[in-house]
Amino acid sequence: MATHAGAEASADILASNSGIIQAYRAKTPASAALASEARDLLPSGIVHDARHVEPYGIYVTRAEGSRKWDRDGNEYVDYAGGHGALLLGHGRPEVVAAIQEALPEGTHPGANHEGEVRWAQIVRELVPCAERVRFTSSGTEATHMALRLARSHTGKNKVVRFKGHFHGWHDHMTSGYTSHFDGSPTAGVLPDLAAQVILLTPGDEEAARAAFEADDDIAAAILEPTGGSFGLVPHAFEFLGFLRELTAKHGVILIFDEVITGFRVAPGGAQGYFGVTPDMSTHAKIVAGGLPGGAVAGRKEILDDLDFYATRESGREKIFHPGTFNANPVSAAAGTAALTIVRDSDACERASAFGAELRAALNGVLEDEGVPWSVYGTFSSFHFFMNPRGRAIRPGTFDPLEIDYTELKDRPPALVNKIRLGLLVNGVDIQGWPGGMTSAANTADDISLTADALRETIRMLRREGEL
Secondary structure (H helix, E strand, O other): OHHHHHHHHHHHHHHOOOHHHHHHHHHOHHHHHHHHHHHOOOHHHOOOHHHOOOOOOOOEEEEEEOEEEEOOOOEEEEOOOOOOOOOOOEOOHHHHHHHHHHHHHOOOOOOOOHHHHHHHHHHHHHOOOOOEEEEEOOHHHHHHHHHHHHHHHHOOOEEEEEOOOOOOOOHHHOOOOOOOOOOOOOOOOOHHHHOOEEEEOOOOHHHHHHHHHHOOOEEEEEEOOOOHHHHOEOOOOHHHHHHHHHHHHHOOEEEEEOOOOEOOOEOOHHHHHHOOOOOEEEEEHHHHOOOOOEEEEEOHHHHHHHOHHHHHHHOOOOOOOOOOOOOOHHHHHHHHHHHHHHHHOOHHHHHHHHHHHHHHHHHHHHHHHOOOOEEEOOOOEEEEEOOOOOOOOOHHHOOHHHOOHHHHOOOOHHHHHHHHHHHHHOOEEOEOOOEEEOOOOOOHHHHHHHHHHHHHHHHHHHHOOOO
């Protein structure tokens, strides 16, 4: 079904004489030329699925603070934020200085270096569950390693996941995010592996309790602690405490995927904010200061299965874990600098406060324009609810906890694409779910510019009969 919907969106866009698309093409000819060149080299002309926009996406040449500029010189308020990595905004001077200081010392010594020690120290200082830390090169690698550690530690095989939650692109994590909610394997994934994953409805305590009572071969439960896609599919926050008790009762390793929430919700991540400590947490994005890098943090006795000395003493088999770019010294420098700022400043609170102001301003536009949608979210997130079933809602009072996850994720692809293009034409870049993340670098001017961009985009959509 997802493939069919995508094909419909593509046909609609490519054949359209839409004024929005015409305005976008007129504004971005240099990006169009680069996109044409890229399509001969890269699948779909992109290197990350979230950057897929039709007829093409913008090509950015420079970024600073909360803004970025494309090849044609157009300026945008940026809510992509390095896919969530840039809590501090683009080009934070302290982080840039740390990178510049590290670069002349070498980008890859192929040996231990002091930077990895200092980086691990601040991660352990901030993250409640972090008795030990293992660095990786990405969030996908981190969740993959966390599952392997959980299986090794417990001697069990299965993994509980929640529909709509994103944990990277490795084989355990592909079903149940945007498709295959029945748990069947996506293309290229072994059926036997997919069968080891138990997919549950997000926030459903009864379903979770029944799953754990019915199966004693569950090694781990993993979830995004604020809900799928940083709260696009939220759950009541009490669910975290419930799941902590349930997993402890059944001897199951609880993993918080804090790739987005880590150091964004609070300096200690969601686990620090809510006071619920998992057995392990996975990190990327902010942990490396916007450079490539990830980490698994957790209880010593679990991460001991990576330890040469501990496994020799215990007689357990050591988990093999190389990684050419694990704790790369430049990433370590950037990560340590960024986390120091997070620890010593109000960056998290500022990003979250701006997020609340932005959601209120955008809902005000929806109210004024008579559009029965809503912009919701928590902390530094915002998500558009496009009301696919025509509910009678008020934008500012909409409660996503009252809506099923399938409805929250039901977004007409062609309309979403036009919204993104319309906002780009009017100087705002969001992510494709549609929504985005705010940063500590956002300013009051960004609020008014974004609200005006949404208002004009709505009016453009109306002129095309989309609303």
